[in-house]
Amino acid sequence: MTTDPQDEAYREGRRLIDEHIRQRPQLSAYDLFRSCWKVIEDNADKFKGRAALGGFPEGAWRILVHHDFVRHFSRERPNFLPPVRDLTVPKAGAVMVSVHTGLELGVARALTEKGKPVSLVYSPSPQNRLRSQIYKPDSKTQFIRADADCLLNAAIALRGGRVLIADCDHPLPEDPTASSVRALKRPLFDLARVARCELCYVLPYVDRRGHIDFVTKSAGVPERGSGDLRHDFVAFLRACGMTWIDWRFQ
Amino acid sequence: MNDATEKVLKVLGGILAEKGMPPVTAGSDTLAAPFDVLGLDSMDRLDFAMGLEDAFGTVFVTSEMLKCKTLADIISFAERETAR
Numbered sequence: 001m002t003t004d005p006q007d008e009a010y011r012e013g014r015r016l017i018d019e020h021i022r023q024r025p026q027l028s029a030y031d032l033f034r035s036c037w038k039v040i041e042d043n044a045d046k047f048k049g050r051a052a053l054g055g056f057p058e059g060a061w062r063i064l065v066h067h068d069f070v071r072h073f074s075r076e077r078p079n080f081l082p083p084v085r086d087l088t089v090p091k092a093g094a095v096m097v098s099v100h101t102g103l104e105l106g107v108a109r110a111l112t113e114k115g116k117p118v119s120l121v122y123s124p125s126p127q128n129r130l131r132s133q134i135y136k137p138d139s140k141t142q143f144i145r146a147d148a149d150c151l152l153n154a155a156i157a158l159r160g161g162r163v164l165i166a167d168c169d170h171p172l173p174e175d176p177t178a179s180s181v182r183a184l185k186r187p188l189f190d191l192a193r194v195a196r197c198e199l200c201y202v203l204p205y206v207d208r209r210g211h212i213d214f215v216t217k218s219a220g221v222p223e224r225g226s227g228d229l230r231h232d233f234v235a236f237l238r239a240c241g242m243t244w245i246d247w248r249f250q
Numbered sequence: 251m252n253d254a255t256e257k258v259l260k261v262l263g264g265i266l267a268e269k270g271m272p273p274v275t276a277g278s279d280t281l282a283a284p285f286d287v288l289g290l291d292s293m294d295r296l297d298f299a300m301g302l303e304d305a306f307g308t309v310f311v312t313s314e315m316l317k318c319k320t321l322a323d324i325i326s327f328a329e330r331e332t333a334r
Binding site for chain 1: 286290291292293295296297301305311312315316327
C-alpha cells in the first residue's frame with residue numbers, strides 16, 4: 001500500500017505538535033497554544049498539504065490546520081478558547097457579510113467580547129455542530145436558522161440593535177463539491193438596504209501567530225442594488241488575497 | 251372584502267407579480283391555506299412584511315408576525331396592530 005506524501009507529511013507535523021505539547025505541561029494554555037502554532041509555522045511545508053488533502057487550494061491551509069489543531073488542543077486544555085484579534089465594532093444593527101471559512105464564530109466572539117449583541121445565521125449541519133464545539137460560541141450569541149423565515153428573524157434582530165453575521169456564499173447547485181467555484185446570493189445584500197442598516201464586509205483569517213484576525217470594510221447603508229454590492233464584495237475578497245475562487249451571482 | 255384584507259392582498263399581489271405569479275384572490279380557501287404554499291422565499295417574506303408596514307403604517311417585523319401561518323392570520327394580525 002502506498003502512502004500519500006502530503007498525508008505522511010501532515011502526520012509527521014502532527015507528531016511534532018504532540019511531542020511539543022507532551023514536553024511542556026507547565027505552560028499556560030495560551031503560551032502552549034502560541035508555541036505550538038510557532039511549530040506549525042516553522043514547519044509549514046508539513047502542514048500546507050492539509051489543504052490539498054481536503055480538496056482546497058493551498059491558500060486555505062492555515063484555516064484548515066487551525067480547525068484541526070484547535071479541536072485537538074481543546075482536548076488537552078478543555079477551557080481553552082482560540083484567541084481572536086480586535087475587531088472594529090460596527091454600529092448597532094449592522095449586517096456583516098462573510099464567506100464560509102469556519103471562523104464565523106470567531107467574528108461573533110470578537111464582537112460579544114466588546115459587549116455587542118450578535119446574531120449569526122447558520123445551517124444545522126454536522127460541520128457547523130463540530131465548529132461550535134471547536135470555537136465555542138458565547139451563550140449570548142443568537143443563532144438564526146437559515147430557513148424561509150431567516151430574513152424576517154434577521155430584520156427583527158437588526159431592529160433590536162444586534163449585529164448580524166452571515167455567509168453569503170453557497171455551493172453551486174450543479175456542482176456542489178467544487179471548492180473553487182461558489183455562488184454569491186443576493187438576499188443579505190438586499191437585507192441591509194431594505195432594513196436601512198450598515199453593511200460591512202468581513203473576512204476572518206488565521207494570522208501567523210494562530211490568532212483569528214479580520215479584514216473588514218464598511219459599505220455604509222447601501223443605496224445600490226445587490227448586483228453592484230456583490231461586485232464590490234468580490235473586489236474586497238480579491239483585495240484580501242482570496243483570489244482562488246470564481247464567484248457566480250445567483 | 252374588508253380594508254385590511256384588501257391591503258394585505260394588494261401588497262402580496264405586488265410581490266407575486268414581480269415573480270411572474272398570479273395574484274391571490276380573497277376566497278376563504280386561499281386565506282386559510284398555509285402561508286408556505288405561496289412559494290415565497292426568505293427575501294419575499296421580508297419584502298411582504300416591509301410592504302405591510304408601509305401599507306398599514308405600523309410595525310410588522312416582529313416575532314408575533316412569525317407566528318402567522320396563513321393569510322387569514324396575517325390579516326387578523328394587521329387588524330390587531332392597527333387597532334392599537
